Amino acid sequence: MSKSLYIAEKPSVATEFAKALKISGRKQDGYIESDDAIVTWCVGHLVTMSYPEAYDPALKKWTMETLPFLPKQYRYEIIPSVKKQFNIVKGLLTRKDVDTIYVCTDSGREGEYIYRLVDQEAKVPNTKQKKRVWIDSQTEEEILRGIREAKPLSAYDHLSDAAYLRAQEDYLMGINFSRILTLKYGNEVQRLLQSDKRGAISVGRVMTCVLGMVVRREREIRSFVKTPFYRVISGLQAEDKEFHAEFRAVEGSKYFNSPLLYKENGFSEKTSAIKMISDLAGDCPALNEDGTWEAKLAPGEEAKLLAEISNIEKKKENKNPPLLYNLAELQNDCSRLYKISPDETLKIAQELYEKKMVTYPRTDARVLSTAVAKEIYKNIKGLQGLNQVRDFVSEILEKGTYKNIAKTRYVNDSQITDHYAIIPTGQGLSALQSLSHTAARVYGTIVKRFLSIFYPAAEYRKVSITVKIKGESFFTSLRVLEKEGYLKVLGYDKPSSGVGAGSDKANAKDKKDTDENDSSDDENTDQGFMQIVMNMKKGMLLPVNNMVMKEGETAPPKRYSSGSLILAMENAGQLIEDEELRAQIKGSGIGTSATRAEILNKLVTITYLNLNKKTQIITPTLLGEVIYDVVNSSIKSLLNAELTASWEKGLTYVAEGQITKEEYTVKLEGFVSRMVDGVKKLNNQGALTRYFQEAKAFYKK
Known part of the structure; x- marks a missing residue:
């Protein structure tokens, strides 16, 4: 008897799919199986790109002569810590009695990439039918709708191309630029910081641009003269x-x-x-x-x-009423109101999503789709069990103000790419008691923003x-x-x-x-x-x-908070505080809704930036300023917010099928080669001393 296999991104999501599908079969090690279906899961990424030494052991040593490193065929490998689960998933994907595979990883570029890598490394036969499940929440009806309306996996090939290119881009820029800058300037940085060990200079397509935004703002503040x-x-x-x-x-x-x-x-x-x-x-x-x-x-x-x-x-x-929340807006408000970091906000939003309480959080859209608007009554009615907003819900339902929402600015299909705005599902209220105080406040913030759009303007x-x-x-x-x-x-x-x-x-x-x-x-x-x-x-x-x-x-510019920095990243380096104007800005910005918090977190972890947990104010460290000056003296375009945003826009064009992956690859490899060759010709290490002395004066203990 043939079976369908459902593969989710996480064990918790797989459990929700099993519940929705009424799969109550025996739970095995790494999957759940019934007579006609199997549910399994990844644990995030199971496969990763190989380091250069996997291509040639000699590449483990960093040398100028081996750069730029531009592999003709990329190599991948199983992440050792999750090899057991990969083998379980591989075995299920290639089982002869499995004829249909439902891809249920997160509905976005990264979720697509997670599955495609597994499919690639497991060598899943193309004779099997592969379908893509695309959902906006983890409620039972949405899961069943996603399965019912699942498209062939091939319909998402362009998105897959963009996902592979994003990873290759970060890989090429990270490896080539980090190596060439470390080889060129590492000794000088070590001398200036009086460090015993020579650390690698870590740069990246997005994170270096963000570092530049923070350092420039700090220097604007220092040079500001009050009038x-x-x-x-x-x-x-x-x-x-x-x-x-x-x-x-x-x-x-x-x-x-x-x-x-x-x-x-x-x-x-x-x-x-x-x-x-x-x-x-x-x-x-x-x-x-x-x-x-x-x-x-x-x-x-x-x-x-x-x-x-x-x-x-x-x-x-x-x-x-303001537009609905996308992730960046939610992260900004939570930073401002509750003093929590974008990374923590994303974790909370993901928790709420997995508890079926809100829709998919990694979204850039601030509006609803026409299809959702037709069913919005269910989301509102489900909130009647929430004491704090019960009166508002009753008023909305009694007056029927939700009925014409499709004709307002809060519904616009043209402004939605993968997912609509973050809204409460009206379900999962039984999970309220298990939420932390902060998570409950974040949920309340999403609920109030959602209900507010069914009320008239303030006069x-x-x-x-x-x-x-x-x-x-x-x-x-x-x-x-x-x-x-x-x-x-x-x-x-x-x-x-x-x-x-x-x-x-x-x-x-x-x-x-x-x-x-x-x-x-x-x-x-x-x-x-x-x-x-x-x-x-x-x-x-x-x-x-x-x-x-x-x-x-006169007042100096304000330092970025973690939330305002996320907004500035969303708007290609511009901190646009006016909500109406932000809504009109087109473009993908710097990074994506799924990665911005992670990038900021990495910059703090590698001590290039400092995040004050009480105020959420972000400032550079002395090391961060030194790295900024290194990049500014060598690969200045990495600090250009508009250029960085244009790379992200290019990936969007690939995902939309407007340009091919081959066209993008030619531009990417050309850029990496030019930048690496340019650094090789420089002889400006000594110039860093002056920049360092200027910055160091502000870090005296």
Whole structure:
């Protein structure tokens, strides 16, 4: 009797497939078998690329003459620690009674690569039928759908080509560049760091680019010179309330384009700001010693200095719920809100996925597919068992706001490649008790973001006012929240319990972070004062209570946090904080959603970068700066974020069938050869001393 074989990436996933398929047969060593089916598993990678010495023992020694190393045929080998499981899988794949193989490894490039290597090394006959199972969650219905709709494995050949090329690219750049740079600069680095042992210089296509981003940012901060500037603020009386407006040197001002200005709302010198206040105060009471002025009116005395409203704009503003989470966005928010690393966030997201609680986490998409939108009712309804969001779920179901979601910006098939956004499945709630406190908070964050898209926009009333005091213009903008809309779900200002909750202190911090993330220059106010403002009209006169000079200074660039660095990697080296703009950026960025956390983790492990676990702030180490200077002096293009992103884009083109693997290989080998030959001709080791001394000054103990 012929059998079907299901091969998963991990034992835990294989168990879920066995449950979904009702395979309750005897559990063997490394597989589960029934009368008509077998389920087995890899344990991550079972096969790896061989080191150069496998091609020729002489290549174990690093020499200039053997570089560049560009094998015509790549060699692979079984990873010794998992050889037993490989042999079990190989035996099952080649068993005569197995006629159909269902490939159930993770639905992505790396999952494809894991199986293809096993298939290659096990020499599985092409006479067997091979099908690819592609799923977005590990719920039973999704597993069964994936099996039911499984396509021939050959439909994913382009993806397989891209997977092989990614590995070959990392292999060629890692081996050739690490060896040539170590041979060329290793002794000098050892001398500068006064190290007894000569360590290899570790470089890579993606990780070296990320190192460059962090080192450049650190050096921008060091070289930044703070510049003070001085603003003039007026205090204006409106009925029984005071509000503030800021001077700007717009056209018509005597300071318009004046050399006295640092920028339009600030003077370069303190004396200039004080003189302006003095000129505007005129024959009113004298200035205080600090240059400020107050009206100091006696009871019943009329104001001597008045401001005339020269312009007033009243409008409503809507703020839509944010797009759904992809992995990078989730990692950024978890770094910001909960101070956990991208690597930890990915592990938690993977745990939630394996417990059937959320959909596939390694995704770049922030929208849903049309097909999922049609069934989204199930995801929402399943969350009724979650105490913290039960009221929101009931409201969504009662009002039916999910019914038209397919017509919104949250559903877009063209923005999805492999997987849609990370959302709760509505299942697996029984696993809540087994989650750590942090994992529960991450799950709650995903749930709230998901439910928020079924709520209307938050509505604000905004009023922008311009007043003139003796011909000079002062500006203010006031804003009040009129309808909370989706903020009812995402608001962090209410202490809560259960999933996603923390202490009152933590919730207050969440609110602070949320407010800071809402990049607005408007001054939030209350409904009572807004009513006063709404009654104001152009030409009205307002008493000026005071004028003060406020000193400010320019701020240096911010250091990357682990989360903001992940976002910068996603956006090809640009830290784009505006969510709407990020959504419009096309391209694969640096690395992939599946690898970015791992790359950052490696840079920390090899001590090129330092990650503060409490703040999640990332800084370079002295060693990291030295390696940066080595690369900058030799293979500078490795530090180019746009170029690194273009390599990733090229792999995407291969996966989409737009270019062939042969075309990509020619470009890859040409690049490696040119860079290696270029380094051989250099004679600039001594130049590193100056760079080292400059950096070392910042690492004195």
